[in-house]
Amino acid sequence: MSDPGLDVVAVSAGYGRATVLHDVSISVGEGEIVALLGANGAGKSTLVAAIAGSLPCRSGSVSVGGDDITKLRAERRARRGVVLVPEGRRLFQAMTVAENIEAGSCAGSGRYGRAAVDRLLELFPVLKERWNQQAGLLSGGQQQMLALTRAVAGAPRFLLLDEPSLGLSPLLCEEVFRFIETIAAETGAGVLLVEQMAARALELSSRAYILDGGSIVHAGTSDEIARSDAVATTYLGS
Numbered sequence: 001m002s003d004p005g006l007d008v009v010a011v012s013a014g015y016g017r018a019t020v021l022h023d024v025s026i027s028v029g030e031g032e033i034v035a036l037l038g039a040n041g042a043g044k045s046t047l048v049a050a051i052a053g054s055l056p057c058r059s060g061s062v063s064v065g066g067d068d069i070t071k072l073r074a075e076r077r078a079r080r081g082v083v084l085v086p087e088g089r090r091l092f093q094a095m096t097v098a099e100n101i102e103a104g105s106c107a108g109s110g111r112y113g114r115a116a117v118d119r120l121l122e123l124f125p126v127l128k129e130r131w132n133q134q135a136g137l138l139s140g141g142q143q144q145m146l147a148l149t150r151a152v153a154g155a156p157r158f159l160l161l162d163e164p165s166l167g168l169s170p171l172l173c174e175e176v177f178r179f180i181e182t183i184a185a186e187t188g189a190g191v192l193l194v195e196q197m198a199a200r201a202l203e204l205s206s207r208a209y210i211l212d213g214g215s216i217v218h219a220g221t222s223d224e225i226a227r228s229d230a231v232a233t234t235y236l237g238s
Ligand SMILES: Nc1ncnc2c1ncn2[C@@H]1O[C@H](COP(=O)(O)OP(=O)(O)OP(=O)(O)O)[C@@H](O)[C@H]1O
Pocket: 015, 018, 020, 038, 039, 040, 041, 042, 043, 044, 045, 046, 047
């Protein structure tokens, strides 16, 4: 039986002469939420970029459902269902909410039908109210909702979310976290969640990895990691 998951095996990557990631191995199962934690500069954004293909892997492999996608560019990886929502959202600012969602549904591995997009809009009704407004005119929170909805509209198998709660009010953070849980449960997409709110991320996820200096230093169930001193050590350096 082929492995339906996203498998990252011994990946190294970096910028210029600097190697940032050293032999990183992680996996995400179908419908599973996995947290990726680590201090500033640990390499979290670099890792999701290497998985999504916006940064090439120098060694190691990325496969999805047993198919090696390491050599594919980001757009082709998205077609295989591996979709990154980067930090900073990167929406098409001049396009409307509707056009952004349409673009997302064309870029992914499948196309959500009208009914599925309506279901997504139930989760973020404000997007429906702003359907014909330019993305660039939305508030920060609304732009994040749109970035998530656009990514999901392409029917991803695996979503890589780089700090989706960054800069949002506590109320909006909770809305975003609820969206992530609902998407994982209803669509079966696996989620790799990079999140500064470590305690919250550990509640949402079933498993977690901690990156430090570009290497995985802890891996386990989220309960185990929450009970251990791994998180405190990572963030407080004690
Ligand atoms: N475009 C780049 N060019 C050169 N070095 C980079 C680049 N982007 C990141 N780095 C370096 O790579 C290392 C890892 O950075 P990365 O952004 O992946 O960390 P991070 O865990 O996402 O941090 P943060 O929590 O601040 O988002 C850092 O030392 C950073 O300075």
